[in-house]
Amino acid sequence: MNSGQDSFADRVYWLVCQIPHGMVTTYGQIATYAGSPRAARAVGNLMRLSLKNGRDVPWHRVINARGAISSKGDTERAELQRRLLEAEGVAFDERGRCNLEARRWESDEVYWHE
DNA sequence: TTAGTGACTGCAT
């Protein structure tokens, strides 16, 4: 769909913007759709940068593969992320995990392929 | 060009 001109970061941002309200997806999933299955960690970094740079993307809809919110020290952001998701109807249990099975968003089209 | 960074992940314990 896109000419290979765009960077990994561009594809990631585009994909995250496709996640519907009330749905979530994982770093690994975005990385896979963006064409680099093992770059989940890099996706996390990009989400961090997007927030820092005030990019207009629903970064809060991206969580880890265990269905939880990755805090890694930034409890402040983690709580905000949880509030934003709960406001969209995504519930978290006592262990801080949501029903990924039911809430996971999956792209309905093959966006990127080499 | 290179080394440092970290919102990840799967597997072993």
Added chain:
DNA sequence: CATGCAGCCACTA
């Protein structure tokens, strides 16, 4: 289950 850890990767300075 929960923890720990090594492997992986794109972005930055």
